[in-house]
Amino acid sequence: MATKKLLAKLGRFLDADRASQRKEIDSIRKVLKKLKHKERDLREKLPKAPAGEERDEIAAKLEVIYAQRRKGLDRVKELRGVDKPEKGEGKAEDQIKDS
Amino acid sequence: MHIHLLDPRRYWLLVVFIILGYGFWVSPHFKEIAAGVALFLFGMISLEKGFKAFTGGALERVLRRSTNRLWKSIAFGIGSTTLMQSSTLVSLITISFVSAEMITLAAGIGIIMGANLGTTTGAWLIAGLGLRVDIAGYAMPALVFGVVMLLQRSKLVKGLGYLALGVGFLFLGIHYMKEGFEAFQQAFELSAYEVPGLWGVLLFTGIGVLITVIMQSSHATLLVIIAALAAGQITYDAALALAIGANLGSAVTTAIGGMTANLGGKRLAMAHVIFNIMTAAVAIALIEQMGWVVDQLSVLMGIQDDLLLKLALFHTLFNLLGVLLLAPFIKQLEWALLRYVQFTPKSRAQPLYLYxxxxxxxxxxxxxxxxxxxxxxxxxxxxxxxxxxxxxxxxxxxxxxxxxxxxxxxxxxxxxxxxxxxxxxxxxxxxxxxxxxxxxxxxxxxxxxxxxxxxxxxxxxxxxxxxxxxxxxxxxxxxxxxxxxxxxxxxxxxxxxxxxxxxxxxxxxxxxxxxxxxxxxxxxxxxxxxxxxxxxxxxxxxxxxxxxxxxxxxxxxxxxxxxxxxxxxxxxxxxxxxxxxxxxxxxxxxxxxxxxxxxxMASAEPDSPQPDHTHGDEKTAR
Known part of the structure; x- marks a missing residue:
């Protein structure tokens, strides 16, 4: 039993880097989610905004959100060290491309 | 905590009230003088409020154009003081202008210099024509017009109302102060203080300052001096020293006005005091030489026998000398005032959450x-x-x-x-x-x-x-x-x-x-x-x-x-x-x-229209 525990501890120690990566990915996901909400709000506002200054402002904000989400996705990919996107991020990326 | 309890600033208002209350109870004259000071200060506040209504408008443009050069601001000071016959009022109004940032400090100093020169026209009027403009007579109509205008809706008319009220209260304040000091005025037996030499000059200058501070008007002091000189109560030399003192004393009135003003106003009041002290110092140092110049000029002008007009000439000359000496250094004076006259905090914002x-x-x-x-x-x-x-x-x-x-x-x-x-x-x-x-x-x-x-x-x-x-x-x-x-x-x-x-x-x-x-x-x-x-x-x-x-x-x-x-x-x-x-x-x-x-992103498409996100945005997804 003691050996098993020790082995588990050793496993966690060797996996420490992976755990912190997991933590960072989770945090980025949380921020991406906030951005997604913000984007949805802006998208709803965009057609209602009168053409001109206000509309341009919203469009510029959307442009920035896309760039930020793109950066987030790139960082997630980098952390995973894989080219193939995972479930959640793949969806987010598709959404950016579709939008 | 005990430090706060012992802090005298917490009790100063109470102490002031007690002193004032006692003064009111003991002396009706003191009551009148205190009321005069209060009205005077309130007039200053009203004037400042009134001028603020005009900032950014035509008045500011006119003022700026008439004070954008030193000679213009000096000429403005001379002209306005000659018209109003009160350097005090012009100085106080200038403080309001500077406080409201309608004119620069340097322009304000120029106006004050001009006002000092303009006020000497009063001496000519008093000495030559025996006239004195009684400003108190204008107080009541100014107050009535002011209140009527204050009741109007238009902001500009309201601003005019505050101006009229300000002028009215200033005049009324000066009037009450003079009334209150009438008893003191009787007590000035000037001939009793005759002292020869420099001490005599300094003594009479001091007396001149004192009379002006008490009566709040250098014009009134000049009237006393001219009356005393005409009656032979004082010598011509003593009259010259008294005139210097009257000039110096008028700066004190401005200093009182500067108390209610903001930092800019305080700096200008300080400039006025510095200017008048320096002018007085030069005049005292060169009193004999100036007396000689006055004698020569009065012969040329044909007034050598009229001591009163010679006094007026002396008054004009030494103020002119002060302006000529200090005008080249206005920029330096402005710099020094901006550098050294700083704000003394009174009501600071208190932290809301730090305890x-x-x-x-x-x-x-x-x-x-x-x-x-x-x-x-x-x-x-x-x-x-x-x-x-x-x-x-x-x-x-x-x-x-x-x-x-x-x-x-x-x-x-x-x-x-x-x-x-x-x-x-x-x-x-x-x-x-x-x-x-x-x-x-x-x-x-x-x-x-x-x-x-x-x-x-x-x-x-x-x-x-x-x-x-x-x-x-x-x-x-x-x-x-x-x-x-x-x-x-x-x-x-x-x-x-x-x-x-x-x-x-x-x-x-x-x-x-x-x-x-x-x-x-x-x-x-x-x-x-x-x-x-x-x-x-x-x-x-x-x-x-x-x-x-x-x-x-x-x-x-x-x-x-x-x-x-x-x-x-x-x-x-x-x-x-x-x-x-x-x-x-x-x-x-x-x-x-x-x-x-x-x-x-900023340099990508600087002037092109924003992409229409409702129909997709390939650019950002690339």
């Missing part, structure tokens, strides 16, 4: 610090909004900022130094002291970072206010320029700051759980684009000769100040909005656009 109990736990200390920096930000927000001549309500509303900026027809008068000292610097000091206190305790890495970020935010806010001060100076001058490109340029600068203020305000009001400091990136991008557009517009206008290089340079400098305001506000807002864990903050940092991202 010793908040230091009990790191969490409570951090919350208190964050809220206090937020409070500091709010104060700076108000100051900066007024600094760009927009009301807080406009920033808080959903109304178009472009329209609000375009429709501005007056620059809001603002003493940035004053508000900075009261509302910003005092709080910043408290924030820094509290943050140092927190850092002296055991803290987690997260808390250390937060304290550092909030302390930095407090500094950013202060920097934003300082940049506003520089910007406001030129904005008052060119913000409402009739030159369209200049006006548009300044409108653009104001609009940019207003947008940042509004956006940050909206973000700070949102739920901290849903808001992210990443939202500030779009503002950063917007600022970068605006800055580029502004510079290229200026270059184009200079090339096409629509703008002179001199004004273009000022505008570019001001654009730089505006960028500083925006950047510092954004940095401060970043710290205020970041409330998540360390990992979340790091994640936000990873997603935030860096300088190169912003530069790339």
């Amino acid at each position: 010793p109990g908040a230091l009990e736990t790191p969490a409570s200390a951090l919350t208190a610090l964050r809220k206090e920096v937020g409070h500091l930000y709010d104060n700076a927000h108000d100051l900066i909004a007024h600094g760009v001549s927009l009301r807080r309500s406009v920033i808080a509303s959903d109304d178009s900022l472009t329209e609000a900026v375009k429709k501005t027809h007056r620059i809001i008068p603002l003493d940035v130094d004053d508000v900075y000292e009261h509302k910003v610097k005092s709080l910043h000091n408290e924030v820094i002291a509290f943050a140092s206190e927190i850092q002296g305790r055991e803290l987690s890495e997260y808390a250390i970072n937060q304290v550092y970020a909030l302390q930095q935010a407090s500094r950013d806010i202060v920097e934003a206010v300082k940049a506003t001060k520089h910007l406001h100076k030129n904005l008052s001058r060119y913000g409402l320029s009739s030159n369209v490109p200049v006006r548009e340029g300044y409108d653009d600068i104001r609009l940019r700051i207003a947008r940042v203020l509004r956006e940050i305000r909206q973000l700070r009001q949102q739920d901290p759980e849903t808001v992210t400091s990443l939202s500030l990136d779009s503002l950063r991008l917007c600022m970068e684009k605006s800055g580029r557009r502004f510079t290229s517009d200026i270059n184009r206008m200079v090339r096409s000769r629509r703008l002179s290089p001199a004004i273009a340079t000022s505008m570019l400098n001001d654009e730089k100040y505006a960028s500083e305001v925006c950047e510092n506000l954004l940095e401060a807002a970043q710290a205020l909005l970041q409330t998540g864990t360390l990992a979340e903050q790091a994640a936000e940092g990873a997603l935030a656009l860096d300088a190169s991202d912003i530069e790339r």
Whole structure:
């Protein structure tokens, strides 16, 4: 039993880097989610905004959100060290491309 | 705590009331004099309020044009004092102008010099014609007209009403003071103090100061001197010394008026005192030589037998000498006043959240610090909004900022130094002291970072206010320029700051759980684009000769100040909005656009229309 525990501890120690990566990915996901909400709000506002200054402002904000989400996705990919996107991020990326 | 209880400032008002009450009970004369002083000060406040109604309008333009050169401001002082026959009133009105930032300090000093010269016409009138304009007679009509105008709706008419009331109360105040001192006036037996030599000159100068301070009018003193000289009560030499004293005494009246004014007004009052002391010193030192010059000139003018007119000539000459001696050094005097006459704090903004109990736990200390920096930000927000001549309500509303900026027809008068000292610097000091206190305790890495970020935010806010001060100076001058490109340029600068203020305000009001400091990136991008557009517009206008290089340079400098305001506000807002864990903050940092991202996006398509996101946006997904 003691050996098993020790082995588990050793496993966690060797996996420490992976755990912190997991933590960072989770945090980025949380921020991406906030951005997604913000984007949805802006998208709803965009057609209602009168053409001109206000509309341009919203469009510029959307442009920035896309760039930020793109950066987030790139960082997630980098952390995973894989080219193939995972479930959640793949969806987010598709959404950016579709939008 | 006991230090506060022993603080005499807490009780000074009570002490003053007791002294005044006792004085009123003991002496009816004292009551009259005190009422005179009170009316006089109230008149000053009304005058200042009245002039503020005209800032940014025609009066300001006229004033600026008539005081933009030293000779013009001196001529303005001479002309207005000759017309009003009261250097005191002209000096006090000038203090109001400087307080309301309608004219510069240097122009104010020029007017004061001119007023000193203009007041000598009174001596000629008194000596030559035996006339004296009785200003108290105008007090009642001025008060009545003032109140009637105050009841009107128009802001301009109301402003005129305050002016009339101010003049009325000033006159009434002087009248009451004179009435109150009538008893003292009887007691001046001038011939009793005859002393030969320099001591005699100094003594009579002192007496002249005293009489003028008591009677609050150098004209009244001159009347006494001329009457005494005509009656043979005093010698001609003593009369000259008394005239010097009368001149010096009139500065004291201005000093009293300066008490109620803001920093600019106080500096001008100080300039008046310095100018009059120096003029008096020169006149005393050269009294014999000047007496000789007066004798020579009076022979030329054919008035050698008239001692009264010779006295008037002496009065004019020594004031002229003072102006000639000091006029070349006005810039230096202005510099010294700006450098050394600083604000003495009275009612500082008190911290709302920093109290010793908040230091009990790191969490409570951090919350208190964050809220206090937020409070500091709010104060700076108000100051900066007024600094760009927009009301807080406009920033808080959903109304178009472009329209609000375009429709501005007056620059809001603002003493940035004053508000900075009261509302910003005092709080910043408290924030820094509290943050140092927190850092002296055991803290987690997260808390250390937060304290550092909030302390930095407090500094950013202060920097934003300082940049506003520089910007406001030129904005008052060119913000409402009739030159369209200049006006548009300044409108653009104001609009940019207003947008940042509004956006940050909206973000700070949102739920901290849903808001992210990443939202500030779009503002950063917007600022970068605006800055580029502004510079290229200026270059184009200079090339096409629509703008002179001199004004273009000022505008570019001001654009730089505006960028500083925006950047510092954004940095401060970043710290205020970041409330998540360390990992979340790091994640936000990873997603935030860096300088190169912003530069790339700003330069991508500077003038092309924005992509229509409703139909897809391939560009950002590439």
